[in-house]
Amino acid sequence: MSEQGFLSIRGLTKRYAAFTAVEDLDLDVPRGELVAFLGPSGCGKTTSLRMIAGLVPATSGRIVVDGKDLTEVPTHRRDMGLVFQSYALFPHMSIARNVAFGLEMRKVPKDEIARRVKEAIALVHLTGKEEHRPTQLSGGQQQRVALARALVVRPSILLLDEPLSNLDAKLRDEMRNEIREIQQRLGITAIFVTHDQGEALTMCDKVVVMNQGRLEQLGTPVDLYERPRTAFVASFVGRTNRLASVAKDGSVEIAGQRIAAPAGLSGPVEVMIRPHRIAFAPAGEGVPGTIAKAVFAGDILQYDVEVAGQILSVELATRGGETVLSPGTAVGLSWRPQDVFVYGAAA
Ligand SMILES: Nc1ncnc2c1ncn2[C@@H]1O[C@H](COP(=O)(O)OP(=O)(O)OP(=O)(O)O)[C@@H](O)[C@H]1O
Ligand SMILES: [Mg+2]
Structure with missing residues (x-):
């Protein structure tokens, strides 16, 4: 077996009755890397991510983080930060309260919450917006709040499911750079789901190309572009x-x-x-x-x-x-x- 990553996945499988959404996924992600899950609609990206997060129970397979088997551990104890396509912010709460939520749930002392919320808001460049409501922010700003909310709990792994797909092209570009910059600065291990090959190639250390529930190829952007192992990868990555x-x-x-x-x-x-x-x-x-x-x-x-x-x-x-x-x-x-x-x- 190859060397174990910080995140190590073995034989991860999800079946819905006779339909297999994800089949026998093996993956090792080294600490501090950003890995893209890339593939067409319905290929199993979200299902894989949700199994890693513990939001969807795996039919079989194992998920290990930093040597600890999390397969049977419930979501809230997996220590993972999640950012989704829809920002899912609480509309009636201020930005600061939205970001503080996870820390309050974890019963972190009040003064520490205040300090960490301030840091997280600064990290995503929203200082000054603490008392705004989500509806008073642009789409890109709301997505940055969602990112701050995921990061404030200092997750061991950050999981992002098409976080930029609701943003217009220019904002998407900016946010790509920003997410990458923050991920590298914090040295956080992250998985980024996308069906946009440009996003996967330009942002990520490695890319997992998925097709019909299976891992088709794992490699660096250069590997995938210059040495595609299958016709599917050659046509999906680049023209x-x-x-x-x-x-x-x-x-x-x-x-x-x-x-x-x-x-x-x-x-x-x-x-x-x-x-x-x-x-x-x-x-x-x-x-x-x-x-x-x-x-x-x-x-x-x-x-x-x-x-x-x-x-x-x-x-x-x-x-x-x-x-x-x-x-x-x-x-x-x-x-x-x-x-x-x-x-x-x-x-
Ligand atoms: N609860 C469910 N019951 C049955 N089938 C499901 C269920 N959830 C997902 N699937 C199926 O599993 C497959 C993979 O879905 P998944 O959401 O992982 O795709 P995806 O790669 O994230 O696609 P997209 O790019 O459209 O988000 C799809 O064919 C989907 O219809
Ligand atoms: Mg999806």
């Missing part, structure tokens, strides 16, 4: 072209060019290449294609190129002065072998 082909004798053919295929692969395959990793080759070289569509988007030139009856999307960064090729123009395409991923096609 990619998908071409159908057939593997035979260790290689795959695209428009007359042969590409090495992974050992043991034969039959129908999917070939994936990211649009910005394709270049135009010098005249008469490369994989032959024909421009089907050209779009000048300012910072990039986007082409649809027909290659052997399939369309490849190609993106070139503009530098100024380039000619926009017209539809019908014959071109040659080239790419580096390491930028091509070949996977067995799903039956």
Whole structure:
């Protein structure tokens, strides 16, 4: 077995009658890391998070934090901070009382509560808003209150379930940076659920890609983007072209060019290449294609190129002065072998 993390999950499974929402999840999160759970709607992200928090009982599996088995421990004794998509603040209470709530429940002495609430509110940059009601704050400010409320109890693990999805794009960006900055400053171990791959890649130390209740790949953002282990990961993390082909004798053919295929692969395959990793080759070289569509988007030139009856999307960064090729123009395409991923096609 691999080295145990600060948070260690083994065989975590959730079944609802015949339906398996999460299947046999193994995961180790080192202390102080921010890990994203990334995947499409319904893949089991929230269910996994809620099992870790103890809000949903696991069908089987174990959850260990800092060497302590929490599997049978009730939620309120798991020492985890939770932040959800809806802020779920108490509308009739001031910001300070909202943040103090968890400490009051824990019967922390009054003067200590006052000090810690002040600190937590400062941490999320809301000093001065202590006596406001939640409705007097913007969405982003309310989400910061929810974050302060989770952090004030000094949880061993912070669990965030799509905390930014109710915010507009600009605020979401700001809050991403802020959450990451606070998480690193406090050195807190955290799980961040999102279906936004940009959020997962840019904010987190590691990313767990989930698909239909299973862990599809765990890795750093670079691992996932540059070395996706499955077709699902390649297409979910970053954008990619998908071409159908057939593997035979260790290689795959695209428009007359042969590409090495992974050992043991034969039959129908999917070939994936990211649009910005394709270049135009010098005249008469490369994989032959024909421009089907050209779009000048300012910072990039986007082409649809027909290659052997399939369309490849190609993106070139503009530098100024380039000619926009017209539809019908014959071109040659080239790419580096390491930028091509070949996977067995799903039956
Ligand atoms: N109480 C329940 N009873 C039956 N099925 C459930 C229950 N809760 C969740 N599920 C199912 O489990 C699957 C995983 O749900 P979950 O909420 O974990 O998905 P998610 O990855 O968080 O999706 P989203 O991105 O939409 O929030 C879904 O198919 C869902 O319908
Ligand atoms: Mg969810």
